[in-house]
Amino acid sequence: MSAATPGVAISTEKAPKSSVGVLAWMHGQLFSSPINSLLTILSVWLLLVSVPAMIDWLFLSSNLSATTADQCRESTGACWAMIVEKHRIILFGLYPYDEQWRPLIATFLLVGAIILSGWRVLWNMWLLVMWTVVLATVAVFMWGGVFGLTYVENSQWGGLPLTLILSTFGIALAFPLGIVLALGRRSDMPAIKAICVVYIELVRGVPLISLLFMSAVMLPLFLPEGMNIDKLLRAQIAIILFAAAYMAETIRGGLQAIPKGQFEGAESLGLSYWQQMRLIVLPQALKIVIPPLVGLFIALFKDTSLVVIIGIFDLTQAAKVALTDQAWRGFSVEVYIFISAIYFVFCYSMSKYSQSLEKRLATGHER
């Protein structure tokens, strides 16, 4: 209790100011020792040399309006005209050219739904309803075959919408599976525990690429004749199973950080095991592991680019396809900067969101 004893005068002297002048700050932070001064001068020189050149290449001398590659080659800067020319194949892959407004709408729908899901006021049953509607609509737009839309096989899907679909489902399904695996690994029941341990260790022990390869090449060998699971679906399942194993270990770390007293407090109220987990343990454990968990989400988002090895045209592979055009050879840097920027926007948004979520969920017991 912080209340002062009534009637007693307390000194109200303020703490001394901690801010100092610009020169003093520079002296303290940048030139405090000979080595420090040398490093400062070196860094400033590096910035002076590189930043103007970068700005010149990226913006000042760049060419946005060229209609042919040769026009572009005349300028010394970046050839953004290449992106203007090829943006549709990069964003949508081999999706039929005249129908590409459909994946565009699907992309907006998905991004919109993801943004809305981050809004805490909306965390209720309606979110599930919204997602059901959004996913159904996305499916209709992507596949078509109804409402007068022509049917587009999912082997023709590609680019950004495909990356978004793979990572949205990947995260949304791997997360609950990861929770179940983490709880299972801490279970008192030996069989369940053993299954979870073996699963987690097996999956974590192999690269995602080999899982994708197995799902594409080996799985069909084991399936009965005539039975055929879609290639995209198999890749999606491989991604989910892979990410879940990692998430399970991260979540288990959070579970272990919950003091025994929390379990006992919950038990003494007569809560069942699942109630204890849902109401007491998981809300606290997941909050602790938000930073590493979002790290895994980001990794998963970028790992979806590995599906190229089984011939699925995600954003990265679509960019490579754009680069095969002989007429526009030599501008691969621009294309990779472009898709890097797209990846960055999504990953940085996730990172920022996780920070704000941590702040909003703080209840003051963190140290």
Next chain:
Amino acid sequence: MADAIIRMKDVNKWFGKFHVLRDINLDVASGERIVVCGPSGSGKSTLIRCINRLEEHQKGQIVVDGTEITNDLRHVEAIRREVGMVFQHFNLFPHLTVLENLTLGPIWVLKTPKAEAEARAMKYLERVRISEQALKFPSQLSGGQQQRVAIARSLCMDPKIMLFDEPTSALDPEMVKEVLDVMIGLAEESGMTMICVTHEMGFARKVADRVIFMDLGEIIEQNTPEAFFDNPQNERTKLFLSQILH
């Protein structure tokens, strides 16, 4: 005692090879208030933690309010609904407000409607004189306030029995009294069965019907507070009392 609400018969428990409870026989009458004391490691906490199955006994029989404690989870959960527990370190849920801490059990275990659960929670918060803190998080309260919230949380379940596991041991000295006052009030007004592990001998003298002394996993001596403090029989009891009453 025919109307014993808790009946422990030849209860034994081991932690690994360590024999922590030895042939415990204890009958607690309904409404009786018992203080358990003894040196550190004597098994007193383990004893009361067996009553709501936070610890499992390996031999003997424990019957609480007519239900025997077995591996059957339904029995365990039924007993936990009847038995409230207050811990040394409070064990409040830090991610929930004080009010949510209190209504969690009633809403999810007793299926009480939310409004009713909140009304009852406020009643008990007033009883422990802390209702103005209802919307704060536990970390914003002092230790004494947190422990009073923990007591109110248990009371919200309308338990027949309350177990206190060293409720004042983790508190700063100036906060011990506010918690003891609440416990004394509870003992005098409610007629609830209470078992309290504590070294607060003033509290024992004031409210206990019986004081139990444990050492090395055994009940060494039990008596009314007057007889226990003024005229201890066993040498180990005398030694213990001389060590804590300086």
